[in-house]
Amino acid sequence: VTDWHPDPDQLVALALSDVPPPQEQRLVAHLASCAACRDAYAEISDGVQQALAATPAVAPPAGFSGRVLAAITADAPATPRPRARTRARLLLAAAVLVGLLAGIGGTLAATTWFTRPPTASSSAPLGASLLTSAGDTVGSVGVATLSGRSYVVLTVTSGRPGVRYECILVGRDGTRTSGGSWTLSDEYGTGTASGSWLVPLTGERPARIELVAPSGAVWSRATF
Amino acid sequence: VTVFSLADRAADATLVSALAVNDEAGAVAFVRRFQGPVYGLAASITHDPALAEDVAQEAFLRAWRAASSYDPRRGSVLTWLLTITRNLAIDAVRARRSAPVDAGQLELLLSATLAGGSPDGTGGRLESLAAAERLAQLPREQARAVVLAVVGGRTAAEVAEYEGIPLGTAKTRIRSGLHRMRRALEAERD
Numbered sequence: 001v002t003d004w005h006p007d008p009d010q011l012v013a014l015a016l017s018d019v020p021p022p023q024e025q026r027l028v029a030h031l032a033s034c035a036a037c038r039d040a041y042a043e044i045s046d047g048v049q050q051a052l053a054a055t056p057a058v059a060p061p062a063g064f065s066g067r068v069l070a071a072i073t074a075d076a077p078a079t080p081r082p083r084a085r086t087r088a089r090l091l092l093a094a095a096v097l098v099g100l101l102a103g104i105g106g107t108l109a110a111t112t113w114f115t116r117p118p119t120a121s122s123s124a125p126l127g128a129s130l131l132t133s134a135g136d137t138v139g140s141v142g143v144a145t146l147s148g149r150s151y152v153v154l155t156v157t158s159g160r161p162g163v164r165y166e167c168i169l170v171g172r173d174g175t176r177t178s179g180g181s182w183t184l185s186d187e188y189g190t191g192t193a194s195g196s197w198l199v200p201l202t203g204e205r206p207a208r209i210e211l212v213a214p215s216g217a218v219w220s221r222a223t224f
Numbered sequence: 225v226t227v228f229s230l231a232d233r234a235a236d237a238t239l240v241s242a243l244a245v246n247d248e249a250g251a252v253a254f255v256r257r258f259q260g261p262v263y264g265l266a267a268s269i270t271h272d273p274a275l276a277e278d279v280a281q282e283a284f285l286r287a288w289r290a291a292s293s294y295d296p297r298r299g300s301v302l303t304w305l306l307t308i309t310r311n312l313a314i315d316a317v318r319a320r321r322s323a324p325v326d327a328g329q330l331e332l333l334l335s336a337t338l339a340g341g342s343p344d345g346t347g348g349r350l351e352s353l354a355a356a357e358r359l360a361q362l363p364r365e366q367a368r369a370v371v372l373a374v375v376g377g378r379t380a381a382e383v384a385e386y387e388g389i390p391l392g393t394a395k396t397r398i399r400s401g402l403h404r405m406r407r408a409l410e411a412e413r414d
């Protein structure tokens with residue numbers, strides 16, 4: 001362990017892959033031996049992960065999932081030699097792990113890096129079952145608050161793939177508001193589909209949520 | 225009335241397990257569930273549809289190879305996958321030395337990221353929306369710097385040039401923004 005420690009901006013640059021390889025290796029080597037800097041790095045890396053989660057989704061070109069599956073199937077056991085940058089990253093992961101195993105300064109790293117509770121919700125939202133007219137449970141509906149704003153959270157566990165459903169929010173006075181519509185895709189090839197959506201909530205919590213098929217028939221509903 | 229938690233991380237982790245044991249249906253479900261954010265990140269860094277598809281495909285391939293080592297305690301499946309994607313996209317862009325990205329594209333990325341949700345306005349993944357909310361609550365200049373650096377894959381020097389600010393200021397905005405993101409998450413847990 002030397003007297004030198006990287007400044008916070010250097011750790012940020014490392015977490016963002018914004019340092020040239022020779023400097024990257026020096027930083028990684030330092031983190032391997034310095035618990036305090038490792039903890040600081042883990043916190044920065046946590047912030048980067050939080051920001052990454054906000055990446056806007058973009059639909060890939062048609063046939064993408066099929067091509068990925070073909071590539072996975074064709075993937076031979078022989079993998080290319082890792083380059084210097086990849087090796088440095090592996091070393092970094094190992095350094096964090098070593099800190100944990102040795103228990104030297106690893107406790108803080110463990111709380112900030114390894115034991116994150118689910119990030120999905122700010123409060124533990126409770127909800128109601130989504131039921132078809134036949135009484136089958138096909139999902140759930142709840143209200144969650146994120147950063148002070150309310151959302152209806154819809155989770156469909158066994159929907160019909162390819163059918164476009166509209167989400168209708170029914171108020172206590174019977175007013176009906178559309179919360180948007182979407183189509184579920186067949187995920188497992190089992191003929192059922194699942195998915196989760198958020199609908200921003202303006203005003204008070206609705207009394208009932210209905211998922212309406214294109215024919216106008218109510219496929220399922222949840223009552224709070 | 226059935227009472228339950230709405231967290232869907234367990235379902236994501238189950239899909240990774242399916243990937244690890246070469247379950248083909250599970251692999252398809254995994255790709256379909258995450259292809260939007262993965263391709264979105266690859267596209268926002270490379271600004272090249274063909275290269276973005278190569279990067280996104282490679283990211284899924286790497287995830288498939290590393291599935292057995294995924295540890296849910298280290299972070300969500302989404303951020304694990306996006307971290308892999310980001311590294312690949314940045315390596316691809318730097319190897320190619322692409323031309324600078326035009327301002328219109330970066331502004332589009334900034335507004336799309338800070339608005340949150342999916343493009344059709346019907347909402348998106350809870351985790352993504354929560355992250356976008358936290359980003360949107362940062363001071364505007366910090367949010368811009370963080371999005372450009374993390375989601376746009378721009379270097380601090382490029383952020384400085386794009387925003388017309390000194391390099392030191394760009395670094396401070398990125399660092400302060402990341403720090404606030406983490407603090408906001410901690411505050412929500414308390």
